[in-house]
Structures are given as C-alpha cells and as structure tokens.
Amino acid sequence: MNDFLPIILSILAALVVVGGLVPVLMKARKAGAKYPGTRDANDPAQSSAAGGGTLVEDRPDAVKAPAPTFDGTVEDTDVPDDAAGLETIAIDTPAPVEGRLTRLRARLIKSNNILGKGLLALLSGDKIDENVWDEVEETLLLADLGTEPTMQLVDALRERVKVLGTRSPEDVKAMLREELIKLVDPGMDRSLNVERKGDRPAVVLVVGVNGVGKTTTVGKLARVLVAEDKDVLLGAADTFRAAAAEQLATWGQRVGVPTVKSDIDGADPASVAYEAVKAGIDQEVDVVMVDTAGRLQNKTGLMDELGKVKRVIEKLAEVDEVLLVLDATTGQNGLNQARVFAEVVNITGIVLTKLDGTAKGGIVVAIQKSLGVPVKLIGLGEGPDDLAPFDAESFVDALLN
Template identity: 70%
Template sequence: MTDLSALLPFAIAVIVLLVVAGSIIGLVRGRRSKVRYPGTRDANDLAPAQGGPAGEDSGAPVALAEAPGSLAEPAEAPAEIHDDVVVEAVPTETPAPVAGRLQRLRERLVKSNNVFGKGLLALLASDSIDDAVWDEVEETLLLADIGTEPSLELVDTLKDRVKVMGSRKPDEVRAMLREELIKLVDPTLERSLSIDRKAGKPAVVLVVGVNGVGKTTTVGKLARVLVAEDKDVILGAADTFRAAAAEQLATWGARVGVPTVKSDVDGADPASVAFEAVKAGIEQEADVVMVDTAGRLQNKVGLMDELGKVKRVIEKQAEVDEVLLVLDATTGQNGLNQARVFSEVVDITGIVLTKLDGTAKGGIVVAIQKQLGVPVKLVGLGEGPDDLAPFDVEGFVDAILSEG
C-alpha cells in the first residue's frame, strides 16, 4: 500500500502550479478584452494632440474639458490655436432680450435716483419760489453731479418757465421739468453702437478705462447683449497684466458660445493679442470683435501710450468702429478727468456708465456729454449677467421723476 503521507507534498505543489497558471491565463484574457480600438478613450483620458490621429502622441495633449453646467455633457471641439493664442468657446446660455433690460433700467433708477427727482419737484411746486428756493434747486442739481454749467443753464430756463406758467400744479411742474431734463440729457446724440460688418470685415469695439471700473465684466455683459441681437462675436483678451483676466473673459464668452482669443504667455504684448483677435474675426467672418484692455491710470503716460499702440495695431487690419470708455457712476466728477485724458489718447465714441443703479448721482450723464460731446451709450444696472442695457434718454428721465 502506497504511503499517502509521502505523496502529500507533491500534491500540494501540483495544486499551487495549477492555481498560478489559471491566474496568468485569466490576466492575459482580461487584458485582451480591454484593448480599445483606435479613436476611443475614456472621459478621464487625455485627448489626442491636435493635428494627429487618435492614439498618437505628438507631445502636446489637450485635456478633455467638460461643458459648463453639466458634468455628463462632452466638450466642444478642441480649442483652435493661433501660435501662442488660443480660441475657446462652449455655448451654454441664452441671454435675456434687450427689451426686458430697458424695463429693469427704469425700475432700478426709480429706486436709486428718486430722491433727486422728488427734491426738484417739491421745490418747484412750492407756493413761493424765491431766490433761496432757486439756490436749493441749484444745489440739488450740483449734488447729482450734473455739473456747474449745466446746472446754471437749467436753473435759468426753469426760472423763465415758472414765471410764464403762473400756476404750479404738480402735473404741470412734472411735465415742465421732464421736458427740460430731456433737453439737458440730449436725445439728439447718436447712441447706437456701430456693430455692423463693413467691407467684408467685422466691426471692432475697443473697451478702455481705469482699474476697477469693471471693464472685463462689461465686455462679457455686452457680448450677451450682442448675442441676444443675433450677432456673431469674438472676444480679444488684451488685458495681459491682470492675473486671470483672460480666463475671466473666456468664462463670460463661453457662457453664451462666444469664442475668446487669448495668449498663453503671461505678460504677452496686448497689441499682439488684439491683432490676433481681429485676424480671427476676419477669418471666421464674425460680425463683431470686442477687445478688452488692461486698466490703466489716466496719469500714467507709458500705459496710455501703449493703449494708443493697441489701437494702431488693430487698424492695420480693420477700422476701429467703437472705442467705449467704461466709467464708474459713483466716482462722480472724477470720472470726467478720466474721460478727458482717455479721449486725448484714443478717440472715445461712447461711454459705458456702470453702477448707475447704486448712486443718486445720475447727473454725471449730463456732465460727461456736455464736456466731451460723447454720448452715454450703455449703462450698468447691477451685478447680474444681463444687467447692462442701452441708454434710453426718456426712460432715464422718467425714472428720475417717477413717484415709485
């Protein structure tokens, strides 16, 4: 009889070999089952480099992006590259129509400028209007930042009309004041934006201003206005000095499907980025190219000269149709000094007045236009993405004189 105890080690060795062999076979089969055909990849993989077929690595992979607002949606096509300049876009939102914005303008101005309008109406409806009352009217106008010359002009006109009118019923006073304020704000100025293609090239809008007035945000909001009017827009991130300015602008554009031309090089020449943006606009037959510029103090000669260079470089390819100066309405008369200097460096064609809903100094509209002969074309009404609207003279005055 065979000694079973002598065969036990041999049996254990055979079993171990069989287990190991089975594991190896399973591993090989598993690997074979996971081989992917060329052109497929998981969501966490790197996309193939631009210019080469799927599966090849040319040394410059592009990370697979997720569409904003949805983790499950695939990204758009990889960004188009112009040397060191990148064009990005992912459409996700539909901006609010312009008509609704104008209504919000009136509602918000009623809240912020109501003290000014009510004060004037109360003074002019007084039983007795003597020199002291007229001094108060003038002071009210000055506090609203209308400016000395326009205030004196309006007071003189009101004096004459009150004498002729005789009675001072509230409705009559309101109608008189409305007429004179509309004249003062000047409805004859051209406030429409030049945003139509000319000679086969896109309209070019250059946006300028000092630090902290919200230029990049304004460009993003204006892009939404233009998209709401069915315009094809390209943004140029020529603010190459402020950290994350280009990414901020690209994010604004991506929300409404507007591509942004920006440099991947820190501190790149802003004129070069502006040039590439206009070039891309021409090649892609866009309607409008908007160029965001770095904020600069009006007393810094070097920075102001650079702004002039940006404009000249753009004009080598296309005419600059609009130069919009962004001003903070809460700065009052200081905004006039900014506007004056910028207008000497680049011909300002229009003013964008931000934070108009947060101040009772709406008279800055009058002061700027009187001194520069440049119209306020757009007004910022709040922090929301669609809180930018074309300036409407009658809506502005009606909001001032509204009883709320």
Template identity: 75%
Template sequence: MELLDPIIALVVLLAVAVVGVGAALLTRGRGRRTLPPAPPTAPGHLPGVGDDAEVPRDSPTRTVDVVELPDTVTDEPVVLEPALDRPEPAAGRLVRLRERLARSNSALGKGLLALLSRDTLDEGTWEEVEDTLLLADIGVDPATEIVDSLRERVRVLGTREPERLREMLREELIRVVDPGMDRSLKVERHGERPAVVLVVGVNGTGKTTTVGKLARVLVAQDKDVVLGAADTFRAAAADQLQTWGDRVGVPTVRSDRDGADPAAVAFDAVKTGIEMEADVVLVDTAGRLQNKAGLMDELGKVKRVVEKHGPVDEVLLVLDATTGQNGMQQARVFSEVVHVTGIVLTKLDGTAKGGIVVAVQRALGVPVKLIGLGEGVDDLAPFEVEAFVDAIVS
C-alpha cells in the same frame, strides 16, 4: 410444550432480523441524500449546469435585445457640451430696469419737485434747486440752464400744480440729456471684416465685466462675436473674460502667458474674427491709470496695431458713475489718446448721481450709449433718454 419452544425461538429471531434491517435503513437515510435520476439526454449531448433545473412556471419570458456596436472603439472620454445661456433681448431692457434706476435716483426727482412746489419760489429756493442738481453731478453749466429755464416758465405760467411742475422738469432734463445724440453701437460687419470695438477704462470700473455683458447684448441680437483678452497685466482678466464668453458660446482669443504684448493679442483677435467671419470683435484692454503716461501711450499703440486690419468702429470708455468729477478727468485723458466714441456708465443703480450722464456728454461731446444697473448678467442696457428721465421724476 416441547412443540411451542421451537416456534417461539423462530419468532424472536425474525423480530431481531426485522429490527436490524430497519435500523440500517434509517442510518443510511440520515447520512446521504439520494438525488433524483437525471433526465434523459439526446444522443451526443453533454451534461451542463441547469440540466436538472425546472423551468419556473410563473417567470416572464424576454427576448434578447440586439445592440448595434460601433465599428471602432476609442478610449477617449465622451465630453458633454455645456448648455449655453440665452441672454435677454436688449431692446427695451432699460424700461424693464426703470424701477431699479428710480430707487437710486428718486432723491433727485423728489427733491426738485419738493422745492418747485413751495408756495413761494424766491431766490433762495432757486439756489436750492441748483444745488440739488449740482449734487447729482449734472455739472455747473447744465444746472444753470435748467434753473434759468424753469424759473422763466414758472413765472410765465404761474403754476404750482405738482403734475405740471413734474412735466416741466421732465422736459428740461430731456433737453439737457440731449435726445438728438446718436447712441447706436457701430457693430455692423463691413464686407470681409467684422466691426471692431475697443473697450477702455481705469482699473475698478468693471471694464472686463462690461465686455462680457456687452457680448451678451450682441448675442441677443443674433450677432457672431469674438472676444480679445488684451488685458495681459492682470492675471485673472483673461480667465474672467473667457468665462463670460463660454457661457454664451463666444470664443476668446488670449495669450498663453501673463504680461504678453497687449497689441499682439488685440491684433490676433481681429485676425481670428476675420477668419471666422464674425460680426463683431470686442477687445478688452488693460485698466490704465490716466496719470501713467507710458501706459496711456501703450493703449494708443494697441489701437494703432488693430487698425492695420482696418478702422476701429467704436472706442467705449467705461466709467464708474460713483466717481463723479474724478471720472470726468479720466474721460478727457482717454479721449485725447484713443478718441472715445461712446460712454458706458457702470454702477448707476447704487447712486443718486444720475446727472453724470449730462456732465460727461458735455465734457466729451460723445453720447452715453450703455449703462450698468446692477450685478446681474443682463443688467447692461442701451441708454434711452426718456426712460432714464422718467425713472428720475417718476
């Protein structure tokens, strides 16, 4: 018994020592994490970020792209050129727009055919036919000519067949519209200088818009065009014209200030056209009231100043087809001042006044060369006699 006491004491001391060492090791493990040893480095290599990182096994590898840098670096922003419009071809455009024209003028054709198809064509019926023509602004003399000719042909042939009457009416309308007139635009370049086209008309007829649309017609014919914004009295006119030009890549010559001398702007436009070797220069003039003598004199000055570069090839008068006989008076005054060579009839799509074509040609002795048939950018069409009459009697 005396021998066991020292042994038991020794065992207790050893157990206490083991528990103490385990507790110390446990406490040290909780307080600080032991880092793995650093990988061996080559002599002279300084440790850096990522030296102890593993290479991911599944990561794809990629080579470094080599990018060529420009020799010089500028602070100027890169300007992207806007995409230019591609105007529709001008040839045959009126045929494509015939349905729209027919909707506007169908009342004229239907009314005439209804009258001519009556069982009895007495004096009262022929007077109604003449009245229908007059309401279409065809003019007194042309209306009388058509009625007299139709009356004689119906009497001789004795026909009431709608198709034959329609054909006779078509023939008479074509005759008075006069297919023999030269309706071509004089827009061919003359040696060292471009063709010059002045566009004139009163306010509200769509003159500036017509110039922009005409530029599209010429661009569609592969012509180099320069625009002249000589309407310096209307603040927005130059901006409006430049917008039209920018859409098809056509330059616009304009003044930096409102109220500048229109003749000077027109002169500079033609000069620019000569320097750029353009085919055509289109000059938009201020909308004039025909009863303002001073303004009309100024329009004459514009033409005289432009002619210092050479003759003006075309003077196009823009008329609103809805103005009727008032437009006829405008046409006469403008023709006296600047010698109009052609007529542009706008807003013809919204009226049954198609007879104004005949009336204005008879009054001035000059042809209708272009007609506007809508608000679309390519709704200005070269005038074609047969397509126009077919739209009326279709």
C-alpha cells in the same frame, strides 16, 4: 606640477565660459518659447518676446486636439487647460435687448437719486423764491450735473415758472421733465457701430481705468450682441491683471462666444489684440470686442500703450467703436478720466456702470456736455443681463417717477 598648471587653468577657463553660456542659452530658449511658432512677416505686433494670442474655442461642443504648429493663422488651435470641464457648462440664452431698460427702470427708480426727488420737492412748494432757486442749484450740483448745465436748467425753469405762474405738482413735473430731457439730449446718436463692413468684422475697443467693471461690461455686451443674433469674438488684451483673460473667457463660454487670449502673463497687449482681429477676419465673425488693461489716466506710459493697441489693430481693420467704461459713483472724477482717455483714443461712446448705486445721475449730462460723446449703455445691477441701451426719455422718467 608646474607643468600641468597651464593645462588646469585652461580647463577652468573653458568651464567658466560654458557655465556662462548655459543660462544665456536657456534664457534664449524660454524667450523663444513665448510665442507658438512664427508670425506673418508683415505683422506689426512685436510679440516674440512678450507673447501673442491663442484662440480659445470655448463653446461646449469644442473638441480638444493636439496643438498644431503655428503657421501665421489662429484657426484650429487647441483648447487650453483653463477650458477643461467646459462640456458641462450650459449655454445661456441672453435676455432680449428690447425692453431691457424698461425692466431695469424699477432699479433706477428705487435708487437713492436726489436729482428728481429733490427738485420735485423744492419746486412743488407753495412759494418759490430766491432761496428755493438757490437750493435747486445746490441740488443739481450735488447730483454732478455740472456748473454750465445747472445754470442752463435753472434759468429755463425760472423763466417757465414766471411766465406760466403755476405751482401744481403736475405742471412742475412736466416742465422739469421737458427741460431734463433737453439736457440729456435725445438727439445724440446712441447706436452701436457693430455691423460688418464688407469683408471684415466691426471692431469694438473697450477702455477705462481699473475697477470700473470693464471686463464684466465686455462680457455683458457680448450677451447683448448675441441676443441680436451677432456672431461675436472676444480679445483678452488685459494681460496684466491676474485671471482677467480667464474671466473674459468664462463670460464668452456662457453664450458660446470664443475668446482669443495669451497663455503668458504680461504678454504684449497689442499682439493679443492683433491676433483677435485677425481671427475675427479669418472666421468671418460680425463683431470683435477687445478688452484692454485698466489704465490710470495719469500714467503716461500706460496711456501711450493704449494708443499703440489701437494703432496695431488698425493695421488690419478700422476700429469702429471705442467705448469708455465709467463708474457712475465716481462723479466728477469720472469726467476727468473721460477727458484724458479722449486725448489718447477717439472715444465714440460711454458705458456708465453702477448707475443704480449713486445719487449722482447728473453725471450723464456732465459727460455728454463736456466731451460731446453720448452715453450709449448703462449698467443698473450685477446680473448678467443688467446692461441696457441708454434712452434719454426713459432715463428721465425713472429719475422723476
């Protein structure tokens, strides 16, 4: 028996080694399977272990085909299972962009805004003394106008009332309208940079914290662009929120817009963004819009990752527009969010959602004054076409109606 002992021990040792290698090899195979094939040698997005992007042709007439071998491009990719039944989805015709704000003004007029109603009530009284001016200041601050804009507006109104000596509601309303329009600043450039630049598409990056309606805003903005006859492609770089990519793809399906997304939970967002822009260049689309994961502005690592997404995109194309989505109901907290995001990426415009559900319309002024960045789009409801280009005069008129 002792003669066989060394042999038995040798066999046991060999089994231990093999048993340890099997899980390692299986783990390596799984890691290698996270991205379909090889990537370009110069690809800056390291996604072999984190997953990349797959082009989802979510048009109703898309034809399913066997999955091809990935050769560095994203053309002719298979429609994944989450697009099954797509043939039954009818493509919507988005509402025309022109006149959207006019149609949505009724909602803003009916909203619980204290800015216009409160000021008109105070300034139309028989007597305007110091107590009234104190109440005007308080009303403006409660409406999240901000301290500096509030003092600017009160000083201007006091001077005009003193000089004109008028108390009629019509005159007061006219003065208030003029001064509010000055504060909202109609001279700011609110146009969206969504025109093709030579041989590449315009690239729009959409950022913001969790819960502000970022993915929904991307979908609604896609409808706006389709209504303007733009050829659009979406990038689902929110790889952390469950079903975010599917939600975005569904928005795209409704208007015949394809989506680039990863089939792997927790994939590298920068890789997906890179693939989306690459697909947009290859397919010669007009606009690529990239949805990003909701980030808490006090989480340094996540904010750094957002900066990485932008840098990786810029390996292929310039980012033409960085839209920060803010919830109007958050008031001054939205202003704090805006400041932090502006430190990480160069914010070019604000999308203000849920404006019909707040009494704090003054946040429009506060954000613009603080950042020097215009509000370019506003959301006034939950409908698919309840997103409109922002117009200073129409906004003020709705507040004072």
